[in-house]
Amino acid sequence: MESTALVQELEERTRLSPDRVVRLHGFVLDEPFELLIFRGFSSSTTHSTAFDPDASVLPDGTRLDWAELLQGPLDPSGETRLVGPVNPEDLLAQASW
Secondary structure, X not given: OOHHHHHHHHHHHHHHOOOEEEEEEEEXXXXXXXXXXXXXXXXXXXXXXXXXXOOOOOOOOEEEEEEEEEEOOOOOOOOOEEEEEEOHHHHHOOOXX
């Protein structure tokens, strides 16, 4: 599955499960990349994103390597990982949403 389509599906899944956060890890060229998806919205913690909500949050050359499903909202004093690390596409098939 194309990365942009994957992110869109995960955004929809988090919209329907507002107590879940998806964290995607990968690389943009040789730089580490991290994306958080919560309540249908994506935000990169490592790279700037366009202000346009219709623009992809993935920079050109992004490779997504693994994903985690976390209990949301995130608590800075401790995270609760529900699933992962797994292949990002495998996260769509998880029953523990």
